[in-house]
Amino acid sequence: MRIHDILDEQGRVQAFEVPTFFLDRGALRKIVQAIPGATVVAYRPYKERLCEFKIGGVAYLVHEPFGESARYWVGPVEAGWSPHLAVIRETFARARPFLWFVRF
Numbered sequence: 001m002r003i004h005d006i007l008d009e010q011g012r013v014q015a016f017e018v019p020t021f022f023l024d025r026g027a028l029r030k031i032v033q034a035i036p037g038a039t040v041v042a043y044r045p046y047k048e049r050l051c052e053f054k055i056g057g058v059a060y061l062v063h064e065p066f067g068e069s070a071r072y073w074v075g076p077v078e079a080g081w082s083p084h085l086a087v088i089r090e091t092f093a094r095a096r097p098f099l100w101f102v103r104f
Contacts, residue, residue, distance in 0.1 A: 001092055003089060004017040004071065006075070014085070015076070015085075016089055017074070018074065019071055020064065020070055020072055022097055027097040029043050029045075032053050032062065034102075034104065035091045039055075040052075041054055048063050048065070050064060055084040060074070060075065060077065074088065074092065
């Protein structure tokens with residue numbers, strides 16, 4: 001999956017975006033559930049804040065800016081770099097979604 005990194009001032013990934021094309025919201029939830037150590041806290045398929053999850057006590061969010069975007073934004077609820085982002089990003093990078101089906 002193509003990933004668009006959002007970097008902080010030091011060049012570290014602080015969030016990233018993934019395309020919505022061929023990535024249905026159910027598949028998005030499956031990818032989040034596949035992240036090692038992640039616990040889904042909330043899943044709202046018809047809201048802008050689609051999915052909230054935690055890893056190691058840190059809250060993360062997947063949302064679709066403006067409710068109708070070409071990309072989903074994935075990152076921590078509290079802005080800034082987080083060590084768990086590498087694992088989250090790797091899981092999204094390995095995913096091969098097609099609508100509701102996801103292959104890793």
